Amino acid sequence: MTLSSLHxxxxxxxxxxxxxFSTYTGEEIKALLDGAKSLKILRxxxxxxxxxxxxxxxxxxxxxxxxxxVSFEVGMFELGGHALxxxxxxxxxxxGEPIIDTARVLSRYLQAIMIRTFAHQSMEELATYATIxxxxxxxxxxxxxxxxxxxxxxxxxxxxxxxxxxxxxxDGNNMAHxxxxxxxxxxxxxRVATPSGYEPDATIVAQAKMSAKSSGTEILVTxxxxxAALDADVIYTDVWASMGQEESAQKRINDFSxxxxxxxxxxxxxxxxxxxxCLPAHRGEEVTESVLEGAHSVVFDQAENRLHVQKAVMxxxxx
Ligand code: CP
Ligand code: NVA
Numbered sequence: 001m002t003l004s005s006l007h008x009x010x011x012x013x014x015x016x017x018x019x020x021f022s023t024y025t026g027e028e029i030k031a032l033l034d035g036a037k038s039l040k041i042l043r044x045x046x047x048x049x050x051x052x053x054x055x056x057x058x059x060x061x062x063x064x065x066x067x068x069x070v071s072f073e074v075g076m077f078e079l080g081g082h083a084l085x086x087x088x089x090x091x092x093x094x095x096g097e098p099i100i101d102t103a104r105v106l107s108r109y110l111q112a113i114m115i116r117t118f119a120h121q122s123m124e125e126l127a128t129y130a131t132i133x134x135x136x137x138x139x140x141x142x143x144x145x146x147x148x149x150x151x152x153x154x155x156x157x158x159x160x161x162x163x164x165x166x167x168x169x170x171d172g173n174n175m176a177h178x179x180x181x182x183x184x185x186x187x188x189x190x191r192v193a194t195p196s197g198y199e200p201d202a203t204i205v206a207q208a209k210m211s212a213k214s215s216g217t218e219i220l221v222t223x224x225x226x227x228a229a230l231d232a233d234v235i236y237t238d239v240w241a242s243m244g245q246e247e248s249a250q251k252r253i254n255d256f257s258x259x260x261x262x263x264x265x266x267x268x269x270x271x272x273x274x275x276x277x278c279l280p281a282h283r284g285e286e287v288t289e290s291v292l293e294g295a296h297s298v299v300f301d302q303a304e305n306r307l308h309v310q311k312a313v314m315x316x317x318x319x
Contacts, residue, residue: 002038006051009035009312010319017127017134018313020120020142021178022207026185026215033152035312036305043078043308050080051315055111057081059137060126062088062117063243067279068137068145071306072114072314079311081318084110103129112318118244133317135310140174140244141201145313146278147178149305151186154234156305157274157298165189165218167232167269169225169259170286171252172200175238175278180204184212184219191220193228195255225259229268236276237261237286253285262288266296274298 009031021029042049057076059069069085076083088094093102103126106113112133115123120141127134136144151161158164166183168176172194180200183190190208192200199205205221212219222228229235240256241249266275275287275297283289291297 003042003049003051006035006038006049006315007319009316010051013316014319015133016317018144018317019123019127019134019136020144021147021181021185024185026187029148029151029182029185032148032309032312032316033155035315036148036152036308039311039315040305040308048080049078051319052076052079052081052111055079055081055318056109057083057314057318058086058106058110058113059083060086060088060091060093060113060115060117061137062093062115063138065116065137067303067306068114068116071310072137075307075311075314079314081111081314099125100129102126104131107131112314135313135317138174140242142178142181143174143278144178144182145306145310146175147182148309148313149302150179150236150276150278151182152305152309153276153298153302154188154274156301158233161186161188163187163189164233165191165231166234166236167191167193167228168236168238169193169228169261169265170237170256171240171242172198173238173242175236176200177204179236180208180219181211184208184215184217187215187217189218189220191222191228191232193222193225193259195259196223198255199223225265226268229265232269232273234274234276235261235266235269238278239280239282240286256286260286260288261291263290263294266291266294276302279303 073083114135116137120139240252
């Protein structure tokens with residue numbers, strides 16, 4: 001893909017929201033990944049790619065962030081545009097101004113908004129009232145930008161998606177949901193292992209199963225981490241207590257104790273399996289130091305890919 005095909009990506013996606021994968025096809029996801037690969041190469045070659053000159057992205061953060069904030073801000077800078085950090089407590093949102101008013105006001109200044117917030121519904125409300133594209137930078141329910149980076153990493157390391165099996169071990173949270181949505185769309189099998197009571201949302205699982213039926217892929221939701229990990233090509237985990245769940249963190253350490261990704265569990269996977277984690281990681285909880293720092297871990301390549309995929313999403317929806 002060249003600069004002109006990146007312009008074609010904009011022609012195709014301009015104005016679209018990127019809230020979760022439910023409104024995207026596998027083919028569209030692959031087009032965004034192709035865009036990301038091109039942008040990654042342009043950056044590696046030191047070639048300018050000022051595709052969003054004069055454009056401004058607003059970034060609303062109701063939760064903490066390292067990767068999301070920095071990769072969006074750097075990405076927008078590299079595309080020739082500007083990114084505006086809007087911390088909840090430094091805006092009128094934090095003093096109770098309704099999101100429906102914020103949406104209409106910000107639409108008069110900006111070309112797109114990235115939002116990291118709690119309720120998925122708040123982001124959907126923002127998208128309904130805004131006249132500019134909204135990008136999900138994480139909600140309690142989904143984290144699609146992260147999963148786009150995960151997909152790029154899997155494709156780079158495995159060479160393809162077809163028949164690849166990903167085992168997600170841990171909490172049935174936003175990461176599990178976005179992985180469940182995306183895996184069948186691109187042709188991957190997915191297994192999700194959680195403790196009893198921490199399963200992913202039943203509606204999202206049902207939709208993923210329908211999607212898997214039409215793509216001929218497999219979905220398994222289990223309470224046995226070894227069943228999930230057996231011969232898997234990718235082992236994925238995430239924190240046991242997500243942002244906003246700090247109060248139940250201690251209880252979760254007990255409830256998840258047999259769901260740690262350690263050497264024994266990793267050995268159940270395929271010999272060439274890779275380890276993914278969206279980060280931040282809690283060493284000694286959901287993953288051991290040995291797995292996180294081990295030869296099969298590609299978590300920092302995965303983190304880098306946030307930059308490339310988000311640049312592709314911004315070029316696509318804003319360009
Ligand atoms: N993975 C991820 O979204 O990281 P941050 O919370 O640092 O943005
Ligand atoms: N599930 C985690 C992901 C962090 C990137 C959280 O929501 O806190």
